[in-house]
Amino acid sequence: MYIRFFLAKHSSLMSGKIRPLPLIPRTSRPKAGNRMAKYIIRRVIGAVPILIGVSLIIFILLNIVPGDPIALMMKEHISPDVVARVRAQMHLDDPAYIRYFRFLWGAVQGDFGESYKLKRPVTELIFNAFPNTLLLAVAAAAFSWIVGIPAGIISVVKKYSALDYSCMGFSLLGVSVPVFWSALILQHTFAVKLGWLPVSGFRGPLYLVLPTVVLGWSSAGSIARLTRSSLLEVMGQDYIRTARSKGLKELAVLSNHALKNSLLPVVTVMAIQVASLLSGAVITESIFGIAGVGRIVVYAIQSRDMPLLQGSVMFATFLVVLGNIVADILYSFLDPRIKYE
Amino acid sequence: MTESSDAYLKVETKTVPASPPDPLLSIQGLKTYFYTDKGVLPAVDDVSLTAYKGRVLGIVGESGCGKSMTALSILRLIPSPPGRIVGGRIMFDGRNILDLSVNEMCHLRGNEISMIFQEPMTSLNPVYTVGRQVMEVSMLHRRMNRTQAREEAVRMFKLVGIPEAEKRIDVYPHQLSGGLRQRVMIAMVLSCRPKLLIADEPTTALDVTVQAQILKLMRDLQREIDSAIILITHDLGVVAEMCDEVLVMYAGRVVEQAQVFDLFDNPRHPYTEGLLKSIPKLHQDDAAPLYSIKGMVPSLLGLDGGCRFHPRCEAATELCVRREPEFTEVSPGHQVRCWKYRERGESL
Amino acid sequence: MGVNLDSTQEPRLASGPALKDTAALESENFLREFSKSFCRNKMAVAGAVTILVITSIAILAPFVAPHDPYQVNLANQFAPPSPTYLLGTDMFGRDVLSRIIYGARISLLIGLVPTFISLAIGTFLGLVSGYYGGKTDYLIMRLADIVLAFPSLLLAMVVMYTLGATLLNIFIALSAVRWARMARVVRAETMSLKEKEFVEGARAVGVSNSTIIIRHIFPNCVPSLLVLFTLQIPDAILSEATLSFLGVGAQPPASSWGLMVSAGKEFLMPAPAIAIAPGVAILIVVLAFNFLGDGIRDAIDPYMKQ
16 A cells, blocks of 8 residues: 555656646447556546645645744753754755645655654654554444445335334434534443443453444444435336336345445445544544554644654545545446446 | 327227226225325326236326325335325225235235336346346345245346346346346336236336337336236327227326227317327427427315316306216226216217 | 327416416426425424524523633632533633534535635536536546545544634535535536526527526536535534644634533543533534435435436
């Protein structure tokens, strides 16, 4: 993944200038495989300007903060020449655009500098924290699909029943409840008061349960709602009527004809999921004491550790862009209308 | 007396059998109502018809007159929260369709009674190949395995005139033209040699030249399979070309019913007369305005007790406003729902 | 080939009464139909009523709240719920209920204002982008993509880090983050409306581009904008609460609900109400807006499908 990041940025930077979105002419009737490869390449190349724009925004936001970073970094009073020397060493006096390109160049190579407070390379800190966040995010995403999609389907199949209302109620709550609050409540009830689950930390599978539920609940809710509305719309389509007129039983109509069509839009939600899972992870990790990227962000903000913040936010955004690309590719793979245009 | 429309419309002569064969489908007094927040819509109100093997029954009428709903009622595909079949009988092969269980219905659909729809693009599932959708029918009803079903599908494709059938089996609906998609629908529908084929405006969404091809295809196939066809359309030209017998519907009711020649030669109901008069003629005077039936199709909600056509009828009388007419037989095989012919089957 | 029986005739006007201006008739009709279907949806109505109640409480907070939310009384820390202090007191002896009532002001303000600002920005950019196309469209959409690439909470946190944690800055942060989604939606609608015949007709008659946008395209976007706006408000409220919870939003002694939960989380044992009650308040407001938004969307839907 580090290498991929490197390659993606490298190709564009090495060519000297940043290419705008290239218009690849449509050759007539290439095979599906070729077309997919071209599409993937187009998407990846198109992501580069976005990442560059992201880096620009991050740099601008974090480097116009007034206040001397040196003074923030060091604890005791130091003489002005030491300050000057350290500033020169850290190139803090160079004009903005040079600093930006240095930052960008470093980012491409995966070097985000060193944390002010923790005195270790930012990249190392992020890489140590990332697996935890990944585990949590994957678990939460899986939870949201396993719970959300059946909930949506049930609510359509058993429309207007108690099951329908409870599924939709659960989903609506998931979308409406503040993550930090549900985290606290669940933690307090199940861990502190009932003692069924551990309170915080990350030392085994049982530690994953509460954070997963907390983080996944809102995703599950929106997936359930989306599945429901998508399925309802599909069931009203003409081809469902055709399927019934062929003599298929209602269950077969649902599973063979309706599901694939209605789940296509749900796949696109996967792209947004990455972003929202990362946002939610910030809180979940803080409350449950999980040493992940989200926790790093919170720590960086609270201790005003600029390189750490820069690096972790950049990394998080990269993940989102990556997730978008993957989801786009997956979707185009599944929808024959796009695959065989 | 209305003009004869023969001069304009090309009517193919068909051999009509001397005595009609046994009825395959007999609908008696069908009522399908829709219960909406705004009130009850009698979309199909006391409709009766009979369909015979090897013959084409046409149902004509404007949009919203209930012809599609009648067809959907036969297969019990009425969308059920608002709609419901509330009365009548549909006798098919000696059994009342409305009494059948869901499983028996599923056995009937696609197998003994099949239906093709108006919009072939939206009627085919976009995420599966056309071949798979055609194979589905034979695998379901004739218990074929994949290989057999595939061979059968290729055969059907060739039968309906789809070129390069072997390759076309594996394409998706959006890759085909409208005419080809409709042929796929026909192939799908005929896989099981249904006894009754219902075609709901099969050519409305197609170009005129393609229309002619599809209609010819249907005629040829009917001759081969000897099924009964119920053809729903709003196009009188299609009726003239294809049908043996015609039903004219208006606002949920049948207003006239006759053999096709009889209908075009001697239209009795003012609505039918109006329809035929509305057809622009080649030899018409250029300066004369085109005839159109005055008024608009009524909303089914605000129906008063009288004849549903009376606001637009030039021959409406006070009786027409007060009471709805019953059927009268004006000549053998020719029925009209109009007060003009109430007692003795003759014009007043 | 044959003749078409589809009757699309207009009724003869000779004998009928004079018809009102069609546009006025249509919008009257639309409002009536819309209110009818909306009122049939009980949850939506409940949501609307709840929001009205809460808004009134927020506006009338000085009269409704039993105590001063900032009044510190260290002698009365963690008092349990009683008739005087309906939800008890917090770690500084302040009345929890009053703090919640005043907190409604912050939440509603943050819910409405930044959402409206981002709606305005997003609509403007979306209309321009969708209508004019070309380079403008490309630039605006790239910008939107960049903004959307950030997890929204992270971007808001970074903005707050840079600007400092004040109420005004929360407005800026939340507006900056959320205009992109609106712009996308408006752009999509504009692009599809642009192709419709009535726009071509207006252009053929010589109507200027800006007039077309303002008088023809924009009004048609309003239904979906309304839904989007209503459904983005709970998002804003949750964002503010989360930012305040993390310490980068409202600062003490403000009685933002998020801040209250954060302060109260240490004291769940002695006085759970401090942390739980504000969360319930957030939940109620957010649910109400969600019901309202869902109801509006369901009521508008059949109209849009026509």
